[in-house]
Amino acid sequence: xxxxxxxxxxxxxxxxxxxxxxxxxxxxxxxxxxxxxxxxxxxxxxxxxxxxxxxxxxxxxxxxxxxxxxxxxxxxxxxxxxxxxxxxxxxxxxxxxxxxxxxxxxxxxxxxxxxxxxxxxxxxxxxxxxxxxxxxxxxxxxxxxxxxxxxxxxxxxxxxxxxxxxxxxxxxxxxxxxxxxxxxxxxxxxxxxxxxxxxxxxxxxxxxxxxxxxxxxxxxxxxxxxxxxxxxxxxxxxxxxxxxxxxxxxxxxxxxxxxxxxxxxxxxxxxxxxxxxxxxxxxxxxxxxxxxxxxxxxxxxxxxxxxxxxxxxxxxxxxxxxxxxxxxxxxxxxxxxxxxxxxxxxxxxxxxxxxxxxxxxxxxxxxxxxxxxxxxxxxxxxxxxxxxxxxxxxxxxxxxxxxxx
Amino acid sequence: xxxxxxxxxxxxxxxxxxxxxxxxxxxxxxxxxxxxxxxxxxxxxxxxxxxxxxxxxxxxxxxxxxxxxxxxxxxxxxxxxxxxxxxxxxxxxxxxxxxxxxxxxxxxxxxxxxxxxxxxxxxxxxxxxxxxxxxxxxxxxxxxxxxxxxxxxxxxxxxx
Numbered sequence: 001x002x003x004x005x006x007x008x009x010x011x012x013x014x015x016x017x018x019x020x021x022x023x024x025x026x027x028x029x030x031x032x033x034x035x036x037x038x039x040x041x042x043x044x045x046x047x048x049x050x051x052x053x054x055x056x057x058x059x060x061x062x063x064x065x066x067x068x069x070x071x072x073x074x075x076x077x078x079x080x081x082x083x084x085x086x087x088x089x090x091x092x093x094x095x096x097x098x099x100x101x102x103x104x105x106x107x108x109x110x111x112x113x114x115x116x117x118x119x120x121x122x123x124x125x126x127x128x129x130x131x132x133x134x135x136x137x138x139x140x141x142x143x144x145x146x147x148x149x150x151x152x153x154x155x156x157x158x159x160x161x162x163x164x165x166x167x168x169x170x171x172x173x174x175x176x177x178x179x180x181x182x183x184x185x186x187x188x189x190x191x192x193x194x195x196x197x198x199x200x201x202x203x204x205x206x207x208x209x210x211x212x213x214x215x216x217x218x219x220x221x222x223x224x225x226x227x228x229x230x231x232x233x234x235x236x237x238x239x240x241x242x243x244x245x246x247x248x249x250x251x252x253x254x255x256x257x258x259x260x261x262x263x264x265x266x267x268x269x270x271x272x273x274x275x276x277x278x279x280x281x282x283x284x285x286x287x288x289x290x291x292x293x294x295x296x297x298x299x300x301x302x303x304x305x306x307x308x309x310x311x312x313x314x315x316x317x318x319x320x321x322x323x324x325x326x327x328x329x330x331x332x333x334x335x336x337x338x339x340x341x342x343x344x345x346x347x348x349x350x351x352x353x354x355x356x357x358x359x360x361x362x363x364x365x366x367x368x369x370x371x372x373x374x375x376x377x378x379x380x381x382x383x384x385x386x387x388x389x390x391x392x393x394x395x396x397x398x399x400x401x402x403x404x405x
Numbered sequence: 406x407x408x409x410x411x412x413x414x415x416x417x418x419x420x421x422x423x424x425x426x427x428x429x430x431x432x433x434x435x436x437x438x439x440x441x442x443x444x445x446x447x448x449x450x451x452x453x454x455x456x457x458x459x460x461x462x463x464x465x466x467x468x469x470x471x472x473x474x475x476x477x478x479x480x481x482x483x484x485x486x487x488x489x490x491x492x493x494x495x496x497x498x499x500x501x502x503x504x505x506x507x508x509x510x511x512x513x514x515x516x517x518x519x520x521x522x523x524x525x526x527x528x529x530x531x532x533x534x535x536x537x538x539x540x541x542x543x544x545x546x547x548x549x550x551x552x553x554x555x556x557x558x559x560x561x562x563x564x565x
């Protein structure tokens with residue numbers, strides 16, 4: 001363990017609230033799902049909502065677009081925060097809300113902050129169409145007929161070419177993720193049974209080299225999530241505090257093609273499509289926490305394709321660049337005895353509510369010993385990685401369940 | 406939603422940046438494109454069947470057609486120059502599920518990132534040689550192709 005920052009474990013998550021809606025429930029909006037989560041989190045924290053001085057939201061959800069999303073949340077909560085903003089870095093911004101909240105409480109500007117996110121977009125709009133237009137350059141990429149998988153496939157093709165990664169090696173990730181999802185009551189694929197490598201290889205090709213089962217599944221509904229944050233010295237045992245040990249973010253581009261025009265700055269000293277900003281974000285988080293990948297018990301990532309999960313394992317430091325295929329092939333993320341990886345099934349099998357904190361929720365539940373799926377035995381530290389855009393923006397946060405860890 | 410605008414590339418050039426232009430695929434609006442001052446020459450070139458990129462008149466470095474400041478020396482003295490139209494395939498994907506119905510009749514088609522001879526990267530359609538697959542590193546030559554609902558756009562043909 002190296003030296004750590006004064007921010008290490010100085011901030012505690014003291015309340016968490018969620019709201020799950022599926023396509024079998026009455027249809028509700030993203031605003032509704034987030035407000036349920038907020039009120040649940042405030043209740044769980046056991047504080048008065050008027051104590052909340054900071055409100056940090058994700059960007060406006062899809063299918064319910066509004067400028068300045070935090071304004072909608074504040075208006076409905078009927079509070080008057082000192083600090084309030086949306087954190088706009090696509091999916092990574094969702095996790096980064098916690099970083100901003102942590103800095104706000106550490107600066108002493110506010111005592112309590114709430115962070116919220118959630119989207120019920122799949123109940124309202126065609127996500128395949130909408131997402132492609134959000135994730136591509138509308139002048140130079142979208143006119144060619146790109147889909148979200150076709151954008152990510154540009155990374156996949158190059159990654160597989162440079163490191164000789166085989167589709168059957170990537171497929172293992174889908175197979176292992178599915179096993180976790182079968183145990184989780186909220187997972188989109190919980191009733192779909194196990195899958196095999198052959199199932200993945202035989203599934204429909206969407207955008208080469210990406211097949212259907214290499215891809216995340218859109219969550220048929222949405223999940224709202226919120227957490228309440230304060231300084232560690234204000235946390236009470238009955239709040240089941242989870243501590244923020246370290247965090248970091250990195251944004252390398254907005255649109256795919258421009259990733260190739262970035263150079264001379266980590267993680268792109270030379271232009272490439274094989275290392276993501278997750279590496280840089282993780283470096284910051286490990287440094288703040290004074291930890292290394294060996295200290296991590298659980299990993300939750302929001303990347304939506306098998307290849308991107310393999311790249312994430314490398315970029316987050318669990319194996320060297322190009323060695324993800326060996327790590328995965330040798331049981332590195334085995335459901336039975338490997339590194340607990342995407343313990344709710346991940347984006348591939350838990351599903352992808354378009355904009356949500358549910359992978360962090362899973363980490364917090366695991367650290368509290370309250371997993372609703374398979375509980376990892378006595379985890380102490382979890383690493384969460386959120387990403388957005390075509391591997392454009394990344395946030396990493398390390399959480400622990402003991403202040404001294 | 407009622408599609409009321411003209412989908413042709415010409416309509417893109419006639420718009421000013423402030424108005425923006427909805428990028429339409431049949432009935433679906435893909436989003437708001439931004440034909441903007443810095444890409445005016447690029448879209449004029451597309452109309453004439455020519456490919457314009459940017460070059461820095463300070464340091465000489467070539468830049469992507471959407472750049473406003475040179476990525477090497479941070480100068481804003483970028484000029485539009487016609488690209489040679491040659492390069493290689495850096496990466497690609499062959500699309501089997503279209504984003505919207507307007508692209509379905511072209512499936513499967515390949516899209517990818519080309520490394521142009523001038524050292525910049527450009528996203529485009531990639532047309533393989535007859536009966537062959539697209540491959541990384543393959544040399545390409547500029548052509549123009551009817552593309553989805555968007556008229557004739559720059560595309561790259563694999564040559565040898």
